[in-house]
Amino acid sequence: MSEQWFPNVDWEKMWEATYETLYMTGISVVITFIIGMLLGLLLFLTSKGQLWQNRAVYSVTAIIVNVFRSIPFIILIVLLIPFTKTIMGTIIGENAALPALIIGAAPFYARMVEIALREIDKGVVEAARAMGASTWTIIRKVLIPESMPALVSGLTVTAIALVGYTAMAGVIGAGGLGNLAFLDGFQRSRNDVTVMATIVILIIVFIIQFIGDTAVRKLDKR
Amino acid sequence: MKPGNRLFKKRCQITRSSMLREMRERNFERKAFLSLWADRLFSWKGSDPVIFIEQAKKVFQTKNGPVKAVDNINLSVQEGEIFGMIGYSGAGKSTLIRMLNGLETPTEGSVTVAGRKISTIKGTELRKARQEIGMIFQHFNLLWSRTVRENIAFPLEIAGVAKAERDKRVAELIELVGLEGRGDSYPSQLSGGQKQRVGIARALANNPKVLLCDEATSALDPQTTDSILDLLVDINERLGLTIVLITHEMHVIRKICHRVAVMENGQIVELGPVLDVFRRPEQPITKRFVQQVTEPEESKETIQHLLTEHPDGKIVKLTFVGVSAEQPVVTELIRSFQVGVNILQGKISQTQNGAYGTLFVQITGDPAEVARAVAFLDAQQVDSEVITYE
Missing domain, CATH: 3.40.50.300 (P-loop containing nucleotide triphosphate hydrolases)
Known part of the structure; x- marks a missing residue:
């Protein structure tokens, strides 16, 4: 059947591209999660009425986050070429895509973290303070656990956005399914390759969404 | 001197005078009285706030x-x-x-x-x-x-x-x-x-x-x-x-x-x-x-209504506090005077230091007898107040 519908698909190449996409997505999701959490916590804690209320820090962080969130990803990649070259030593391949992916997605996730933390009942934080909890304890034992479902669903959305970003990064030489669809599919007029790459991306997205939804359902005890 | 001492002394005085008052009011047996107050005093363990x-x-x-x-x-x-x-x-x-x-x-x-x-x-x-x-x-x-x-x-x-x-x-x-x-x-x-x-x-x-x-x-x-x-x-x-x-x-x-x-x-x-x-x-x-907690709204309406219906009687609000809440004032009233006593509304609330209650009664009968009955109530350890049209 695959011979009939997808005559030009080279399955070995397809698997390799899938692996590359998963690799880029996986690594960037992990690092985006860490940086996004830190930035999001900083945004939340320094905002008005919170534990570290600090207008200057909040404003600077918010501006950086907004700037990087506003730049279209394809332009961000181009702008970051010198930076990528300095820290990764190359601008080709999966690893070269990582800085742009992380810098593009982390501020996006940071905002989601901020929103998630804002949804926490203020009374719960007050109760923890009344018990004599330190700020670190509050972050670790109140803020993060109490916002976990929102943090996970935010991460799901971010991961799916990152799959899309990897495809874009692929077009300019990062490898992966986007690269395959563009070079082997579009430029050589083999539509079946493009369609197959799309199907694989869709499957990846569905799986991520499924994992995210299940995790949220398990975590949410409200 | 610690900051609390003055206040504590004052509290002691209050406690003492209320002890004496209670002793009078209650006509308590000395022993039982002392043990009651010893309990109360020891429950206030701290001398400092x-x-x-x-x-x-x-x-x-x-x-x-x-x-x-x-x-x-x-x-x-x-x-x-x-x-x-x-x-x-x-x-x-x-x-x-x-x-x-x-x-x-x-x-x-x-x-x-x-x-x-x-x-x-x-x-x-x-x-x-x-x-x-x-x-x-x-x-x-x-x-x-x-x-x-x-x-x-x-x-x-x-x-x-x-x-x-x-x-x-x-x-x-x-x-x-x-x-x-x-x-x-x-x-x-x-x-x-x-x-x-x-x-x-x-x-x-x-x-x-x-x-x-x-x-x-x-x-x-x-x-x-x-x-x-x-x-x-x-x-x-x-x-x-x-x-x-x-x-x-x-x-x-x-x-x-x-x-x-x-x-x-x-x-x-x-x-x-x-x-x-x-x-x-x-x-x-x-x-x-x-x-x-003492006067539900409806009682006011009931009283206004009764005032209209029985212009001849007197409506009295009795306030019982502490020990007197347990005294049979109304029984005494009916036994000693030729009056009719109609209980309109009553409520007794328990507090941590005794009971507190209000009772609205209508007293009817010969005006002179009613006046004597009211005077009797005044002499009791009960606050009484004759209610009239507002």
Whole structure:
């Protein structure tokens, strides 16, 4: 059947591209999660009425986050070429895509973290303070656990956005399914390759969404 | 001299005079009387106040200028006491109770709780002090992500208690608040009353010296409110724990408090033992609060109606306080005078220091006899008031 519908698909190449996409997505999701959490916590804690209320820090962080969130990803990649070259030593391949992916997605996730933390009942934080909890304890034992479902669903959305970003990064030489669809599919007029790459991306997205939804359902005890 | 001594002496005097009064009123057997008062005195273990607030002020800067939430408050609470603060919203009681564990710092003045000057300490020292002050909240403020057991263990984790000991203590607390078998439930699976029980267990976990209750029953239905109040009294008696509570319901004050402070515009406008405040409310706001529990609205209508229907009779409001609430005044009245006595409405409320009640009666008959009957009532240890058209 695959011979009939997808005559030009080279399955070995397809698997390799899938692996590359998963690799880029996986690594960037992990690092985006860490940086996004830190930035999001900083945004939340320094905002008005919170534990570290600090207008200057909040404003600077918010501006950086907004700037990087506003730049279209394809332009961000181009702008970051010198930076990528300095820290990764190359601008080709999966690893070269990582800085742009992380810098593009982390501020996006940071905002989601901020929103998630804002949804926490203020009374719960007050109760923890009344018990004599330190700020670190509050972050670790109140803020993060109490916002976990929102943090996970935010991460799901971010991961799916990152799959899309990897495809874009692929077009300019990062490898992966986007690269395959563009070079082997579009430029050589083999539509079946493009369609197959799309199907694989869709499957990846569905799986991520499924994992995210299940995790949220398990975590949410409200 | 410690700051509390003067106040304590004053309290002793009050105690002595009320002892003597009670002795007269009750005609008590000496022995029984002494043991009763010995109990009462020993239940006030501390000679120094466990909470001492001096000249506390709190000013909030708002867009419409500064607002005085707490205005020059002096207050001391004795060890083992249940102290209530009542006021409408915005009276400053919430700010005041938050000063007791440093969630708010006073703009001026000082707050001392269990020997620590809460108003000046910071950092680790403040956190240590807070571990000795439990607090429960109107909306319970439980962590939804933790089970009952884990919620109760939370303050123990903060205090750095080892796992094995933590588990033991949590089991004790679950039993204390009557939540056996619910240890593994999540807060979302509990009723309001059960949630507040978890809140209480959590607040008691580190054996605090003081328990602060911030409108702890305001989100509960009347029946649940009563069961939570009973639990608080039980804890107060069993552990000798000092409780400070704020509320806008006089019912709560009546049911469990020893002393009450009435707050308005950031100031304490009236302060005293609950029964005294019930007996002689001075400020209009206090009178309104007292009416919440003594005079249901409908009685006024009934009385107006009866006044219209029976212009010849006299309607008398009898106020019984403390011991006299148990005396058979009405029986005496009917036996001694040729009058008809019609009971219109009555209510007796139990407070922590005795009963308080009001009774509306209509007295009919020969005007001269009625006048004598009213004079008799006046001579009793009952406050009586002839009600006429308003």
